[in-house]
Amino acid sequence: MGLTLSFLLVGALTLIAYALAGNMPAVFGIWVPYAASALFLAGIIYRVIDWARSPVPFRITTTCGQAKSLPWIKADRLESPSGLFSAVGRMFFEVLFFRSLFRNSRAEVHAGPKLAYGSSKWLWIFAMMFHWSFLVIFIRHLRFFTEPVPYLVTLAHSLDGIFEIGVPALYLTNLFILAALSYLLVRRIIIPQIRYISLLTDYLPLFMLFGVVISGVIMRYFVKTDVVAAKKLVMSLLLFSPSIPEGLGIAFYIHLFLVCVFFAVFPFSKLSHMAGVFLSPTRNLANTNRVKRHINPWNPKVKVHTYEEWEDEFRDRLKAAGYQLERD
Amino acid sequence: MALKLTHDELMKFDLRPPKKGWMDTKPEFRKGTFCFSGVQKHVEYLEQPNPREWQPYDEDWKLPENWEETIIKGFEDRLSRFRSFKLFMDICVRCGACADKCHYFIGSGDPKNMPVLRAELMRSVYRKRFTAAGKILGKLVGARDIDEAVLREWFYYFYQCTECRRCSVFCPYGIDTAEITMMGREMLNMVGLNINWIIEPASNCFRTGNHLGIQPHTFKDNIEFAVDEIESITGIRVEPTINRKGAEVLFIIPSADIFADPHIFTFYGYLMLFHEIGLDYTFSSYASEGGNFGLFFSHEMVKRLNAKIYAEAKRLGVKYIIGGECGHMWRVMHQYMDTMNGPAETKGDPVSAVTGTRFDHARSTKMVHICEFTSDLIHHKKLKLDPARNDGYRVTFHDSCNPARAMGMLEEPRIVIRNSCHNFFEMPENTIREQTFCCGSGSGLGTDENLEMRMRGGLPRANAVKHVHDRHGVNMLACICAIDKATLPALMDYWVGGVDVCGVHELLGNALVMKGEKERTTNLRGEELSSKEDANA
Numbered sequence: 001m002g003l004t005l006s007f008l009l010v011g012a013l014t015l016i017a018y019a020l021a022g023n024m025p026a027v028f029g030i031w032v033p034y035a036a037s038a039l040f041l042a043g044i045i046y047r048v049i050d051w052a053r054s055p056v057p058f059r060i061t062t063t064c065g066q067a068k069s070l071p072w073i074k075a076d077r078l079e080s081p082s083g084l085f086s087a088v089g090r091m092f093f094e095v096l097f098f099r100s101l102f103r104n105s106r107a108e109v110h111a112g113p114k115l116a117y118g119s120s121k122w123l124w125i126f127a128m129m130f131h132w133s134f135l136v137i138f139i140r141h142l143r144f145f146t147e148p149v150p151y152l153v154t155l156a157h158s159l160d161g162i163f164e165i166g167v168p169a170l171y172l173t174n175l176f177i178l179a180a181l182s183y184l185l186v187r188r189i190i191i192p193q194i195r196y197i198s199l200l201t202d203y204l205p206l207f208m209l210f211g212v213v214i215s216g217v218i219m220r221y222f223v224k225t226d227v228v229a230a231k232k233l234v235m236s237l238l239l240f241s242p243s244i245p246e247g248l249g250i251a252f253y254i255h256l257f258l259v260c261v262f263f264a265v266f267p268f269s270k271l272s273h274m275a276g277v278f279l280s281p282t283r284n285l286a287n288t289n290r291v292k293r294h295i296n297p298w299n300p301k302v303k304v305h306t307y308e309e310w311e312d313e314f315r316d317r318l319k320a321a322g323y324q325l326e327r328d
Numbered sequence: 329m330a331l332k333l334t335h336d337e338l339m340k341f342d343l344r345p346p347k348k349g350w351m352d353t354k355p356e357f358r359k360g361t362f363c364f365s366g367v368q369k370h371v372e373y374l375e376q377p378n379p380r381e382w383q384p385y386d387e388d389w390k391l392p393e394n395w396e397e398t399i400i401k402g403f404e405d406r407l408s409r410f411r412s413f414k415l416f417m418d419i420c421v422r423c424g425a426c427a428d429k430c431h432y433f434i435g436s437g438d439p440k441n442m443p444v445l446r447a448e449l450m451r452s453v454y455r456k457r458f459t460a461a462g463k464i465l466g467k468l469v470g471a472r473d474i475d476e477a478v479l480r481e482w483f484y485y486f487y488q489c490t491e492c493r494r495c496s497v498f499c500p501y502g503i504d505t506a507e508i509t510m511m512g513r514e515m516l517n518m519v520g521l522n523i524n525w526i527i528e529p530a531s532n533c534f535r536t537g538n539h540l541g542i543q544p545h546t547f548k549d550n551i552e553f554a555v556d557e558i559e560s561i562t563g564i565r566v567e568p569t570i571n572r573k574g575a576e577v578l579f580i581i582p583s584a585d586i587f588a589d590p591h592i593f594t595f596y597g598y599l600m601l602f603h604e605i606g607l608d609y610t611f612s613s614y615a616s617e618g619g620n621f622g623l624f625f626s627h628e629m630v631k632r633l634n635a636k637i638y639a640e641a642k643r644l645g646v647k648y649i650i651g652g653e654c655g656h657m658w659r660v661m662h663q664y665m666d667t668m669n670g671p672a673e674t675k676g677d678p679v680s681a682v683t684g685t686r687f688d689h690a691r692s693t694k695m696v697h698i699c700e701f702t703s704d705l706i707h708h709k710k711l712k713l714d715p716a717r718n719d720g721y722r723v724t725f726h727d728s729c730n731p732a733r734a735m736g737m738l739e740e741p742r743i744v745i746r747n748s749c750h751n752f753f754e755m756p757e758n759t760i761r762e763q764t765f766c767c768g769s770g771s772g773l774g775t776d777e778n779l780e781m782r783m784r785g786g787l788p789r790a791n792a793v794k795h796v797h798d799r800h801g802v803n804m805l806a807c808i809c810a811i812d813k814a815t816l817p818a819l820m821d822y823w824v825g826g827v828d829v830c831g832v833h834e835l836l837g838n839a840l841v842m843k844g845e846k847e848r849t850t851n852l853r854g855e856e857l858s859s860k861e862d863a864n865a
Contacts, residue, residue, distance in 0.1 A: 005468075051418075054411040057627075058667055060734075062496045062504060064762040067736030069689045069700055072707055073743075079762070080736035094500075101500040105758055107428040107788070113339050115434070115791040117758035123425060127500075194424040196345035196439050197448065199470040201461075202422050268461060273501055276419035281412045282502035287736055290693035294667045298409055302628055303375070304635040305534050307643055310614050313535070314544050321545035323571055323613070326643075 002200035003189065010207040013261055014215075014254050021253030028253045029233055030242040036260035043267025044275055051279050057296035059289050062282040064100075081286040091284050095277060098127055122183070130180035133173040136160055140171075144227075144234045168220060177213055181206055201269055208262045215255035223251045331360075331783050331822055338783065341437035350445060351452070351472055355484040357385045360780030363487055363773060366527030371520070373531045374629070378520025384483065391476070395519040399474055400457055402515045407458065412507045417454045419501050420444060426495035426505070431766050432488055435784030440485050443495035443505040449481055450512055483521050486512035488781060490770035491624070491656075492729040497762055509771075513625045522625055526772035529621040533633050538583035538617035547613045550586040558596050561854070563846030566603035568611060571644070575610035576681060578641050580618040580695075581652035582810035591813045593852040594653055594831025597840070601702065601833065604842050605682045605710060609650070615640035618657040619810060623664075624772035631668040634660055638669045641694070647676030648687075649695040653831050655728035655809030656770065658697060662735045666693045683708040697731070699740035699808060699832060706747050712841040717848060717857060718749035721804040723835065724796045725754070726789065726816070727764035728809035738762070741808050741832045748832075748839040753800040759792035767807075769815035782815065783822050790823035797824055805829045 021028040065076025078099075081087035093099040106120035140157040143149045161169030185206045188198050219225040226247035236243050266272065278284065311318065311326055318325055331338070346353050362384050371379035377398075382390050392398065407414045426443040427433060433441040440446060448470065455462030455471035462471030472478065491506035516522065529539035536543055542550065551568055559565045569575065579602070585595040602609055615636040622629030641649055649672075651661055666672065672694040678687035685704045687696045705711050725745055731737040738761050745752055759765050768786030769778075796802040805816060805827050813829055820827040838851045850856055 002468075047418075051411060051415055054408055054414045056411045057409060058664055060412060060504065060507065060663055062493055062502055062733055063736030064497050064733070065736060066738045067689070069737070069740065070685070070687075070704055070707070073703075073739045076736075094502075098500050100498055100502065101423075101425055103498055103763075104425050105429075105498075105763075107434050107758075109339065109434065113335065113787065113791065115788055117756065123423065127423075191424070192344050193427050193439060193442060194422075196350060197422050197424065197442070197445050199422070201469050268459075270419065270421045273419040273421050276415050277501045279411065279415055280419075280502040281415075282496050282504045289662050289666065290690040290695065291688070293670050293692045296667050299668065300628060300631070302632045302635070304632055304639075307614050307636070307639060310537065317543055317545045318613075321548050323544060323548075324573070 006203035017254040017257035025244045029244045032260045036264040040263040047267045055297045059285050059294040061285045061287045087286040126180045126183040129176045133177035136173045144231045211258045219251045343437050345439040363523035363778045366522040366524045370527045370531035402518045416503045429495045429498050431788045432785045435787035447508045490766045492766035493733045525775040526621050526624045544613040566599045570611045572610040576647050577609035578646040578649045579609045582619040582654035583617045584810040593834040596852045597833030597837025600837045612640045620660045642673040648678035653808040655730040659730035659734045703740040703743040713839040715749045717838045722751040722802045723804045724802045726807040744832050748835040753796045755792040765789040767812045774815040786819040794824045
């Protein structure tokens with residue numbers, strides 16, 4: 001149900017933009033982008049603040065390697081961080097290279113029963129492919145947002161089209177992201193367990209991104225869009241003096257609308273994992289539990305059974321057994 | 329007690345999930361797959377909510393009238409107190425990388441034993457009650473309200489997770505199902521849903537000082553018994569003390585070590601080691617338990633039970649604390665104790681009087697794991713060891729979940745083992761160290777009525793042992809956890825056969841050459857040394 005419905009939803013969004021954007025360019029070119037940006041920014045800030053408002057009462061690092069203990073035992077500082085520096089290192093590899101996912105394995109139960117564990121890197125490969133392509137695409141889109149265009153953006157742009165296949169040059173990231181999105185969608189559909197746990201909210205972002213990428217590809221290679229006009233619109237939005245330039249085709253509005261919806265729901269969906277991963281206590285805390293006392297701001301007072309109460313309760317037996325007592 | 333089902337019967341399950349969605353399938357409380365309820369008098373003693381007689385298979389769970397409100401309030405409260413919980417409710421992308429990492433899923437095929445779905449049982453309610461999308465769109469976005477059927481599902485599956493944290497190793501966001509299970513069990517406990525194998529030890533521990541309810545005179549007797557046994561094996565009379573003020577070290581063990589088989593042999597090992605190096609240490613019959621079954625149902629109870637450790641260290645005026653072989657005990661000591669009941673008021677720092685090593689990594693908590701302590705002695709060549717005495721054993725090592733994934737203590741026990749025996753074989757790499765598989769009985773689920781689930785959950789561990797048993801003739805499974813020692817023997821008997829279970833310090837005790845000892849004819853178990861060797865030759 002989630003699968004079909006999210007496909008239909010994205011189809012409906014596309015149709016809405018297709019049918020209405022021509023007549024209401026100000027809505028789709030100005031107000032929707034503003035609203036989406038506001039929702040995205042406010043939403044992400046709210047999300048992070050909301051998470052951060054809850055304290056981290058205990059240091060619950062998941063250690064995935066040898067801790068720093070005795071000096072002659074080689075510690076795995078990345079997998080069991082021994083301080084801030086190595087915790088930052090762990091997060092660096094986690095966020096940029098999905099180190100935990102890289103560990104992924106596959107367990108199989110054969111007759112016997114006999115268990116076998118195989119390496120299973122596909123999810124990691126395509127997840128990397130997807131996220132890095134997304135990042136590069138995002139960066140090269142910044143050329144619409146900046147004047148002059150920073151070198152990094154130009155570089156991303158030219159590297160992405162480095163093979164100069166066709167005119168305009170084919171972006172590698174377009175291929176990669178389509179391949180990765182296809183993998184992520186197909187595995188969700190064909191692996192029974194994954195399909196079983198998948199919700200509408202899992203399919204929807206995939207279809208939205210398909211829509212975004214496909215409309216982008218169409219604009220670049222098939223229905224030529226006036227790039228200068230697109231930049232004019234974006235810059236006018238950024239300078240808060242919005243105006244709709246001539247020459248923006250319907251493909252552009254579809255692309256923009258889907259992007260807007262994507263970013264508008266971002267903070268309120270599982271997509272917020274992008275921000276959340278930085279706050280994950282099992283990963284971002286150093287394994288320094290016994291070195292430095294971690295403070296729990298709400299550490300409660302609890303009822304305990306004190307030694308004195310205990311001694312009173314067992315006094316006769318303690319005496320009979322010849323224990324030394326606090327009070328005789 | 330052994331499981332009557334054959335291996336084939338147990339493994340006859342369909343890996344394909346049901347046709348119906350998971351919200352529409354409900355667990356069946358089948359005998360062998362759940363634990364019995366907390367007994368009223370223990371619930372009362374601990375002053376926990378809703379004490380009564382009930383069982384999970386009953387029609388009527390006798391819930392308090394306002395139970396829904398209690399659960400939702402408890403939910404909200406925990407979201408505001410634990411960032412982990414709140415974050416883990418929000419950021420899962422359901423990639424499924426965790427699915428086949430769970431021993432219960434591997435051994436049962438039940439999709440609700442996939443960590444992701446276990447968490448969704450709770451996330452669905454979170455969405456319904458605490459997110460706008462869930463309130464408006466409901467089931468469409470995976471939201472559903474709490475009702476009694478959901479509550480029963482929670483009980484079934486949150487007591488079918490051993491909080492081993494293996495899934496959290498693989499999760500790209502570090503989502504730790506143990507956190508979710510712990511919150512789930514806390515909320516369940518708020519309406520009087522708990523299990524006796526947890527509540528009774530916690531109640532015993534609060535009253536007497538240890539899970540087994542051993543009173544101080546019996547505690548002493550048991551130690552005396554061990555002293556006699558050691559004397560008959562080695563000819564040496566060790567002299568442990570209890571509740572002695574002014575000792576340098578307070579030694580904390582899981583109480584099973586002085587009571588249960590095969591734990592007791594590890595206990596002999598501790599006593600022999602400390603005698604040999606002349607450690608100035610004392611036991612405490614007040615703090616006679618390092619384990620902490622509070623961890624399995626309530627953070628508050630963790631603190632209540634754990635408080636006695638630092639209190640006793642202070643009363644006795646020791647310099648530091650050494651802790652014995654126990655898994656979840658060390659999760660508490662390493663990740664909770666200092667925060668909850670610290671700062672430690674000891675008379676000194678953790679420094680080995682024998683080697684001079686400062687245990688700097690424990691400088692705040694002041695508590696050192698015995699494997700750390702012993703591996704330091706070995707490194708400084710302070711022990712005379714004769715590994716040949718363990719030649720009858722072909723040993724493998726089961727990393728206990730908590731020392732591995734909460735402490736990162738992987739090498740220390742291996743150092744002790746390698747120096748104590750000749751024949752040591754590692755299990756496959758996907759099943760050891762940080763990827764170690766749970767015994768299937770952790771977090772208070774090691775009870776007989778839950779035997780079927782235990783054998784299912786223990787399958788990955790057992791299967792890895794079987795691998796080295798078949799390939800290398802492994803006949804001894806070493807571990808550093810009291811629950812392991814209590815539950816792995818049944819697991820080995822069911823799945824493998826011909827493999828015993830021991831503690832690391834039992835192997836050390838066998839190998840330890842003590843000054844003035846008589847020639848050893850038996851190992852600590854009383855098995856003839858020579859005959860063992862012959863059998864192996």
